[in-house]
Amino acid sequence: MEANNRWFIAVTVLLALLLAVMPLPYNWLWFRPSFTALLVIFWITRMPQSLGVGFAWMVGILEDLVTGSVLGTHALALAVLAYFSLLTYQRTRAFNPAQQLMWVFILVGINQVVGNWVHGLAGKPVPGLTFLWPAITSALLWPWMAPWLGLMAGRLQVR
Amino acid sequence: MLGLVAAALIVINIYTDWLQPLRERVTGLVSPFYWITDTPDRVGNWAGEQLRSREELLEENSRLKRQVLLLEQRSQLLASVKAENTQLKELMNSADSVDERVLVAQIIGVSPDPLEHVLVIDKGRDDGVGLGTPIMDASGLLGQVIEAGDSSSRVLLITDASHAIPVQVLRNSVRAVAEGTGDLYRLKLRHLANTSDIREGDLLLSSGLGGRFPAGYPVGEVISVRRDPGHAFAEAEVQPRGRMNRSRFVLAVIEERDTAQGNDRERDLGSE
Numbered sequence: 001m002e003a004n005n006r007w008f009i010a011v012t013v014l015l016a017l018l019l020a021v022m023p024l025p026y027n028w029l030w031f032r033p034s035f036t037a038l039l040v041i042f043w044i045t046r047m048p049q050s051l052g053v054g055f056a057w058m059v060g061i062l063e064d065l066v067t068g069s070v071l072g073t074h075a076l077a078l079a080v081l082a083y084f085s086l087l088t089y090q091r092t093r094a095f096n097p098a099q100q101l102m103w104v105f106i107l108v109g110i111n112q113v114v115g116n117w118v119h120g121l122a123g124k125p126v127p128g129l130t131f132l133w134p135a136i137t138s139a140l141l142w143p144w145m146a147p148w149l150g151l152m153a154g155r156l157q158v159r
Numbered sequence: 160m161l162g163l164v165a166a167a168l169i170v171i172n173i174y175t176d177w178l179q180p181l182r183e184r185v186t187g188l189v190s191p192f193y194w195i196t197d198t199p200d201r202v203g204n205w206a207g208e209q210l211r212s213r214e215e216l217l218e219e220n221s222r223l224k225r226q227v228l229l230l231e232q233r234s235q236l237l238a239s240v241k242a243e244n245t246q247l248k249e250l251m252n253s254a255d256s257v258d259e260r261v262l263v264a265q266i267i268g269v270s271p272d273p274l275e276h277v278l279v280i281d282k283g284r285d286d287g288v289g290l291g292t293p294i295m296d297a298s299g300l301l302g303q304v305i306e307a308g309d310s311s312s313r314v315l316l317i318t319d320a321s322h323a324i325p326v327q328v329l330r331n332s333v334r335a336v337a338e339g340t341g342d343l344y345r346l347k348l349r350h351l352a353n354t355s356d357i358r359e360g361d362l363l364l365s366s367g368l369g370g371r372f373p374a375g376y377p378v379g380e381v382i383s384v385r386r387d388p389g390h391a392f393a394e395a396e397v398q399p400r401g402r403m404n405r406s407r408f409v410l411a412v413i414e415e416r417d418t419a420q421g422n423d424r425e426r427d428l429g430s431e
Contacts, residue, residue, distance in 0.1 A: 021271050022196045026343060026404050029273035057161040066189045067271050068279075068306070068313055071178055072168030079161050122173050124274045124320060124341075 004159040009051075012039055012149065013059055017066050030130055033138040036063050037111045040078050041104060041142075042149055044085040045092045047159065056082030070122050077114035081107055097143055105139035179306070186283075187308030193268030193279050204407075259373065262286060262411040264294070267311065269404075274341065276316035276403070278302070282411055283310045291371050293412045299377040299400025300324070300365055301409055317378065318343050318403055326378050327366035331356055334366055337378060337397055343404055346379055346397040353386055353393050363397060373412060 016035035024032060040056045060075030067074075084107055085092070092103060109132055116131040172178055264286075268279035282288045284307050292304040294314045302316040317324050320341035326348075327334050333355055337346040351357060361381040367374025379397040386393045 018192060018196055021192055021268060023200065023269055024271075026269075026273065029271065032271065053161055057165065060165070065185045066192050068182075068186070068189075068277065069272055069275070070169055071172045071182070072165040076162055076165035076169065079165060118169055119274060121169065127274075127341075 005156045006158065008153065008156050008158050009043060012043075013062070016059075017063060020063055021066055031133050031137050033141050034108055034111060034134045035138075036060070036074065036078060037081055037108045038104070038138055038142060038145055040082055041085050041092075041107055042146055044082055045089045046150070046153065048086055048089045050159075052086060053079050053082045070118055073115055073118045076118070077111045080114055081111045084110060100146075101139050101142055104142045105135050108138040109135040111135075183306050183308055185308075186279075186306045186311060186313055190267065190279065190281070190308065190311035193311070197267045260287070260413045262288070262413055264288075264409050264411050266407055266409060270313075274320070276302075276319035276322075276339070276341075276343065277305070278314040278316065278409075279311055280314055280409060280411070281311055283308045283312050285309050286411075287413045288312050288411050293372050293376070295376060295410050295412060296401050296406040296408075297410075298402060299379065300372065301401040301403065301406070303371060304411075314409075316343075316403055317401075318346060318399060324372060324378060325366045325368040326363040327374075328357060328381075329362040329364050333357060334368070335363075335395075337363060344398060346399055348381075348395040348397060349392065351384075351393040351395060353388075353391075355393065357381060357384055357393075357395055359383060373414065376412075 013036070016039045019035045020032075022032075036059050040059060043051050043055070056078040057075050060073075060078035061071070063069075063074040063078075064071050088103075092100065095103060112131050112135050116126055119131075120126045168178075262282060264280040264282040266278050267281045270277035270279075278294075278301075280288075280294070288304055289307050290304060292307070292312075294301045294303060300317060302314045302319070302322070304312045305315045306313040315322055316339070317337070318339045318341070320339050322339040323336050325334065326337045335348045335351060335355075335357070337348055340347050348357070359381055363378045363381065365372040365374055365376045365378055377400045379399040381395050382398050384393060384395045
């Protein structure tokens, strides 16, 4: 069997996890984009035949362990996100950049809503709609990240 | 299906502590992540130290020397007071003399979740840090260890919304419970009796009730008291003494009791 360079996926996931715990000034924490959510959308839209909800779930569990959040929070959120990405990957590919940006905003927003629900369950104060900020920053990051990642994946022939 | 597994994990995690041992194991495994992301900061500090001018160093040196002199004088005073205190306690037949060892730890990470005031420090069970070990900085209490790995631990700050600490006013020993608010600069005393004698500017110390924090460490200062005849209780706002998001080095206060008692304490904390 030919090399399919899947290791690149693992590398991007590791990078996303590092960025997820990168120390930031306290007031900026509210705006940290959800890098793992972006990655899950990207990889599932690119290779929906081989990656799916299970992949997203694994990434989510890893993120839970690394960030020390309630175990399962990110796993659940990313699994839901992956399900929607799988349903709509054909449309996501056909969208123009502006539409993609909006769509990523909605997908990451769903991801954030699930996370916020778990926060509420765990008895943490849920302050208004601030939990949607990462959806906005993630969406704004998408037009930079997706082409670059796509280029890398194309060069390395990740399949 | 996987969603269900995740949901089950969430429920188990929130409502039981079955996953605590696993989480402590993992705390050790993921500390490299925090170590790596902390690198730019560390390099910055190192560069700052290396590139300091001679004059600055000399000035700092003399300032520190003055400070050491002052502190030494104070600690001499403290020694005599301590001896006196021990003697008085012996007279009263009180056996409550706990030796405390203080360990300097470095903060290597903060929780990425702004709703959660958690720090990661670079000391763990190997260094004697355990579940419930109080953490402080030079000016006051910061929090307590909630997950202790082998060489790193996670510390819940007293300002986290899920945290509360029993306190006592220095001036008159009125007791209260200071709750975290989720704001890094505020604690709250709720359910104070309307007639209780607490004023602006009062210093709050940990009272040692509840057995988790040692008694007598500064927690915060009362900045406002709200007495509303329409409400059953008065409320006070407290500014924490410890610098929650400024410190880089923190102190872990490790109590050295005889082992049997220590184990008991460990078990008590674990079952909470």
